Amino acid sequence: MSWKRVQLSEVLIQQKETVELKSNEEYTLVTISKTGAITKRETKKGVEIKGKSALKIKSGDFIYSRLAVHSGAFGIIPKELNDAIVTNEMPSFEIKDNILPEFLIHSLTLPDFSHQITHLTKGVGRTRVKEKSFLGLEINLPTLSQQKKIVTWLASCSNISDNISANQIAQFNLIKQLRQAFLREAMQGKLVPQDKNDEPASVLLEKIKAEKERLVKEKRIKKQKPLPPITEEEIPFEIPENWVWCRLGDSGELKRGKSKHRPRNDHKLFAGGEYPFVQTGDVARSKSNGYIIETINGYYNDFGLAQSEMQPIGTLCITIAANIAECGFLGFDACVPDSIVCYSSLDNTTEKYTFYYLIDAREEIEKYAPATAQKNINLGILNSLLIPIPPLSEQERIVAKLDELMAYCDELVKNIKESQRQNELLLQQVLREALEPTNVQPV
Numbered sequence: 499m500s501w502k503r504v505q506l507s508e509v510l511i512q513q514k515e516t517v518e519l520k521s522n523e524e525y526t527l528v529t530i531s532k533t534g535a536i537t538k539r540e541t542k543k544g545v546e547i548k549g550k551s552a553l554k555i556k557s558g559d560f561i562y563s564r565l566a567v568h569s570g571a572f573g574i575i576p577k578e579l580n581d582a583i584v585t586n587e588m589p590s591f592e593i594k595d596n597i598l599p600e601f602l603i604h605s606l607t608l609p610d611f612s613h614q615i616t617h618l619t620k621g622v623g624r625t626r627v628k629e630k631s632f633l634g635l636e637i638n639l640p641t642l643s644q645q646k647k648i649v650t651w652l653a654s655c656s657n658i659s660d661n662i663s664a665n666q667i668a669q670f671n672l673i674k675q676l677r678q679a680f681l682r683e684a685m686q687g688k689l690v691p692q693d694k695n696d697e698p699a700s701v702l703l704e705k706i707k708a709e710k711e712r713l714v715k716e717k718r719i720k721k722q723k724p725l726p727p728i729t730e731e732e733i734p735f736e737i738p739e740n741w742v743w744c745r746l747g748d749s750g751e752l753k754r755g756k757s758k759h760r761p762r763n764d765h766k767l768f769a770g771g772e773y774p775f776v777q778t779g780d781v782a783r784s785k786s787n788g789y790i791i792e793t794i795n796g797y798y799n800d801f802g803l804a805q806s807e808m809q810p811i812g813t814l815c816i817t818i819a820a821n822i823a824e825c826g827f828l829g830f831d832a833c834v835p836d837s838i839v840c841y842s843s844l845d846n847t848t849e850k851y852t853f854y855y856l857i858d859a860r861e862e863i864e865k866y867a868p869a870t871a872q873k874n875i876n877l878g879i880l881n882s883l884l885i886p887i888p889p890l891s892e893q894e895r896i897v898a899k900l901d902e903l904m905a906y907c908d909e910l911v912k913n914i915k916e917s918q919r920q921n922e923l924l925l926q927q928v929l930r931e932a933l934e935p936t937n938v939q940p941v
Contacts, residue, residue, distance in 0.1 A: 501640045501935035507633035509602065510591035513559060516551045517583060519544035525552070526582040530563050534573035534603070538582070552583035553590065560602065561590040564626045568615040572606060574599050589629050601645040604652060605637040608933060638935040648932050659925045666921070669914050673907050680903045681858035684896050685886055687738040696889035699742040703749070703887065706844045710751060719751055725881060737886045747881030749852060750843030754818075754877055755834030758805040762835065771797030773808065774832040778817040781838060784826030788908075789853070791815065791826040798833055806833040814841040814849050816856060819874040823863040825856050839880055851893045854900050855885050 519525065521544045529539040555561060557580035562572035564587045575582075575590065584590065593599050605611060614635045619625040640648070683689040713719045725745040733743055746752065759767060768775075777795040784791045798806060809815075811831050817824040819837035834840065843849050856863070863883065867873035888896060 501638050503636055503935075504639045505633060506635050506637065509594050509597040509637075509639070510560060510633060511594065512629055512633070513553075513556065513590045513592055515554045515556075517554045518551050519547055519549070521545040526579065528555070528575075528579055528582050528584055528588075530561065530566070530571040530573060530588065532566060532569045532571050534570055536561065536573045536575055536579060538579065547583075549585075552585065553588075555582055555584055555590045556580055556592075558593070558599070559590045560593055560599070561588055562627075562632065563588050564628060567627050567632070568612070568619055568625055570607070573603065587626075589632075596642065597639060598642070598645045598649055600649045600653075602637075604649070604929060604933060605639075608637075608930065611635065611637060638933065640935070652929065652932055655925065655928045659921055662921050663918070666914050666918050670911070673910050673914075677904065677907050678858065680900060680907075681854060684900055685855060685858055686735055687741060687886070687888065687892075690892065690895040690899050692738050692740065692892060693889075694740070696740060696891040698740045699887045699889050702844070702848075702890050703742060703744055706749060706848075709844050713751075719753070722747060722751075722881075728884065732884060734884070738888070740889055742887045743884055744887055745881060746841075746852070746883040746885050749885055749887055750841055750848065752816075752839050752841050752877060752880055754836045755809070755838045755840060756805070756807045757833070757835035759802070767798055767802035767805070768796050769799055771799040771802060773798040773803045774830055775802065775806070776815070776828070776832050776834055776838075778820045778824065778835075778837050781815050781817050781826045782821040782824040785824075789826045790829045791832075792829040794832070803833065806835075808833055809840055812846070814853055815839070816841060816880065818876065818880065822867050822873050822875060823856055823860045825853050827853070837874070839877060845890060845893075847890060847893045847897055848887075850897045851888075852885065854897070859883070 517525075523544050524541050525544060525547065526541050527539045527547075528536055530536050555575050557575050557577045559575050560572070561575055561584070565571075574593075593602060615627065618627060618631055618635070639645075680689065710719065710722070714721045725747050728743050728745070737743065774794045775796050775798050776791055776793070780791050780793045780795055783793050808831050809828060811828050813828045815826055815828060815834060816839045817837065818839055841849065841852060843852065863875065863879075864873070866875050866879045887893075
């Protein structure tokens with residue numbers, strides 16, 4: 499079958515129908531995403547829209563964004579957006595009857611077309627692609643009958659790929675549920691066997707209390723206000739006999755980070771800095787790195803360090819603003835702001851066990867945050883949280899088992915992600931081969 503190499507001007511006709519904007523009349527404006535989704539952006543009255551006129555678009559026409567076409571911002575206008583309006587930055591085109599709309603879109607996703615766009619915008623300050631340049635770009639065009647066969651076959655392949663993707667998403671959800679099940683079993687004393695010879699958790703809490711009193715006397719930490727006693731109504735489930743329910747603040751020390759200077763992004767804090775400073779976003783990102791915080795928001799200088807406080811490597815960080823109850827361990831000595839709480843206890847095992855408890859309880863903790871634009875909780879809420887404490891020896895067994903099970907889940911996620919990547923690569927290869935021309939005739 500013979501194919502032709504044609505310019506887009508041979509398959510598209512630019513539409514320039516304008517509409518005079520009336521002050522009190524409402525108009526629908528659209529937007530194009532980098533995945534080619536064309537959706538309603540907002541509805542405005544004419545008086546609220548800049549300019550006296552706008553371009554009207556028609557369903558079934560082709561549209562692209564001058565500024566983002568190289569990123570995939572192009573597509574076919576859906577029926578529900580017929581007669582919507584756009585600016586000159588989103589030109590629209592009638593599609594001629596020598597090309598199927600679906601075939602056009604497939605052609606514009608090929609590496610060959612992306613290369614043309616890249617070459618066109620190379621070295622340009624703003625990558626704005628105007629209509630004349632766009633219409634001069636080329637695609638390979640077979641006959642309509644061949645286009646129909648190709649489009650039908652690609653739709654079938656796409657459906658198979660979509661089914662695979664849906665199955666992979668379902669697998670992700672199952673792994674998430676599996677993680678939660680492991681954590682919940684651990685917090686209820688059902689993950690590892692109990693040993694009656696283990697020193698009771700009540701003894702551990704007394705040791706923690708004595709250590710905190712010693713640190714208070716040495717003025718290394720501040721004296722904590724007594725936390726309210728736990729009532730029967732508060733206890734959510736039964737725990738083994740040698741475990742103890744306590745407040746999180748009684749299991750260790752919780753203290754907020756420091757960032758006294760305002761504004762927090764003042765250049766004076768960071769100029770020539772060398773002391774790592776992490777924010778709530780860095781804690782949240784640690785999920786993808788085994789909960790080890792390794793990203794850095796910036797570096798404090800001596801002035802910045804003086805109004806903050808350095809936290810040692812391995813410190814458990816808990817966010818109380820923006821990202822509620824996200825957790826991670828510092829991968830280096832670093833300063834943290836007061837939107838992060840640092841937790842420490844008598845033993846590293848208790849800190850790791852507490853980390854797993856917080857991961858399990860995160861959704862419950864979020865409920866304490868008020869329904870505001872930026873959610874936050876306070877130190878008092880964290881201190882008062884209930885936590886079931888096992889004997890230290892059992893904590894060690896629980897942490898070791900959870901480390902093993904979470905690593906297993908991580909490996910499953912890794913395999914699914916690789917499967918996703920292979921699925922995407924296969925679909926791209928199918929697309930390229932389907933649109934691989936034979937006997938191309940030049941323009």
